[in-house]
Amino acid sequence: MSLPPDTITPQLSEAVLAAMNAATEAEVMPRWRALESHEIRTKSSEWDLVTDADEAAERHITAALRELVDVPVVGEEATAQDGSLLDLVDGEGAVWVVDPVDGTRNFVAGSEAFGCMVALIDDGRTVASWITYPAVGREIHAAKGVGTFLDGERLLASAPADPAALRxxxxxxxxxxxxxxxxxxxxxxxxxxxxxxxxxxxxxxxxxxxxxxxxxxxxxxxxxxxxxxxxxxxxxxxxxxxxxxxxxxxxxxxxxxxxxxxxxxxxxxxxxxx
The missing domain is CATH 3.40.190.80 (D-Maltodextrin-Binding Protein; domain 2)
Incomplete structure (x- = not known):
């Protein structure tokens, strides 16, 4: 299916953020800086980590998103078990894409530099997205043609201060x-x-x-x-x-x-x- 034009509303955006926050509050933050060794595993390599927090949060978010817009969910951890899910991302119709704990290695190390990410894709193009930063209580989200909002305020990026010395x-x-x-x-x-x-x-x-x-x-x-x-x-x-x-x-x-x-x-x- 392709999404109806009135799918992405402020109410939907608030509900997605609420679902993300509920998942991270229940499954991620209680484990931050408190992980046991048996809660940490590897996937494709020793560098590629997954934790109980990743998997539990993804299950939580997946269920919540299907309640909001009932389309397939392509989660990072689900795709690690079934690679064919990736085919849905560039197919026809709409899908959710979820990274329950982005920056898992940082999360395992106890760093604040991790996040939770969700995107809504329709016919192969991203039409809305949300990122939360659970350790610092921030969020940023956007919708196609609507703009970007950081902690509730419209955000417009600036040109580099010094184009001759780009960071x-x-x-x-x-x-x-x-x-x-x-x-x-x-x-x-x-x-x-x-x-x-x-x-x-x-x-x-x-x-x-x-x-x-x-x-x-x-x-x-x-x-x-x-x-x-x-x-x-x-x-x-x-x-x-x-x-x-x-x-x-x-x-x-x-x-x-x-x-x-x-x-x-x-x-x-x-x-x-x-």
């Missing part, structure tokens, strides 16, 4: 070329740092001006569908480094670059040299 955050972990060359290219434009390994916080940084751009090399939909729309609706450009449109169901290795339109092309061209 970047760059992911090199999944870069299929020379990682050192990628980082060197970033540093040629100004101070560069690694991503936070929590897309929720990396997108918050760029949309609020803490960084001037963020570049990722792998784009699983639950990591990037929410943040890309939030940045676009705040006036930033968020697209494949090649210049192609970012679609959540596209090639997960095609990368995504987010920056102010005034510098996006320059950043993309510089990073493409690596």
């Amino acid at each position: 970047g955050a760059v992911s090199a972990k999944f870069h299929d070329g020379d990682r050192d060359a990628l980082l060197a290219a970033a540093e040629s434009m100004g101070p560069a740092q690694p991503i936070r390994y929590c897309a929720a916080w990396d997108y918050l940084d760029v949309v609020t001006g803490a960084t001037d751009y963020v570049a990722f090399t792998r784009t699983l939909p639950w990591d990037h569908a929410p943040g890309a729309l939030i940045c676009q609706e705040a006036g930033l450009a968020s697209a494949r480094p090649s210049g192609l449109e970012y679609l959540p169901g596209g090639d997960v290795n095609a990368g995504i670059l987010t920056a102010h339109p005034s510098v996006w092309e320059r950043v993309a061209a510089t990073l493409r040299t690596a």
Whole structure:
């Protein structure tokens, strides 16, 4: 199904945020800085962690979202068990995409840098998204054509303060070329740092001006569908480094670059040299 035009309302947005907050309050925050070793496991690699909090929160959110808009839910943890769920993201009709604990490694380490992310996708394009930051009590959300709202206030991103010294955050972990060359290219434009390994916080940084751009090399939909729309609706450009449109169901290795339109092309061209 394609969504009726009046699906995304302020009431729906409030209900989604309430569902996310209820799940994190019940399943995530009681385990933060209190995880036992048996509550932590690996998925695809030793680097790829999952916890009881991830799985329990995703079940909670999935049930709540189906009550709000009854379409399939593509959750990160459910997809780890059934990879075919990813096919729904670029198919016809609507789906929810959920990352119950974005930045699981940070969560396990006791850091505040984790989030909860939800996106609503219709016919392959993100139409609404929500991110909460449970450890600090913040939220940001957006709807296509409506705008971005941070803690309830409309947010418009600013151009970089110093275009000659751009502050970047760059992911090199999944870069299929020379990682050192990628980082060197970033540093040629100004101070560069690694991503936070929590897309929720990396997108918050760029949309609020803490960084001037963020570049990722792998784009699983639950990591990037929410943040890309939030940045676009705040006036930033968020697209494949090649210049192609970012679609959540596209090639997960095609990368995504987010920056102010005034510098996006320059950043993309510089990073493409690596």
